[in-house]
Amino acid sequence: DSGVTQTPKHLITATGQRVTLRCSPRSGDLSVYWYQQSLDQGLQFLIQYYNGEERAKGNILERFSAQQFPDLHSELNLSSLELGDSALYFCASSGASGRGTGELFFGEGSRLTVL
């Protein structure tokens, strides 16, 4: 158990719909990262937040957005869903600089299926 909690574990929805994925980081971790993993693209970095502020942006579509709340949990919003958005979405967290090894702790993922 990494200490990172993601909900829901599975989600099935239709094209054009909107979904929200939730991530609770490990206690005390300030950074949250979102990754998308599909069969043909591998693990793709989407976005990172640090203590509520956006820190880095990767290959995140304009239809996707994220935020980190004051209690440090994060949500990834996916809208106007397309078939190609079907993937595993992972959240990871890491601690403040200088704490531990700086390793990322990943959740078990949310599997999104768009029909």
Added chain:
Amino acid sequence: DAKTTQPNSMESNEEEPVHLPCNHSTISGTDYIHWYRQLPSQGPEYVIHGLTSNVNNRMASLAIAEDRKSSTLILHRATLRDAAVYYCILRATTGANSKLTFGKGITLSVRP
């Protein structure tokens, strides 16, 4: 991000050592070498990281070439549970505030 190159796959026998190679010829002086692995149906998990010196922990050892252009992850006695995709990643800092860029990794199969 500096790039790493790994073989696509490797097979090993249970209880034998496994050496997983990684090339990173464009590594910069501030890049740390990180290894993560992803077991089937799970999120990635940290394995080990290093800068210049060889490193050991309870999971594995990391051998880093003197010129730092390559490294090898060593699993001393492979178990069936070690079958996973192993990712070699360069990271600019050990701090918490830099992302990881995953490549395709190497798929390790372990034969009983």
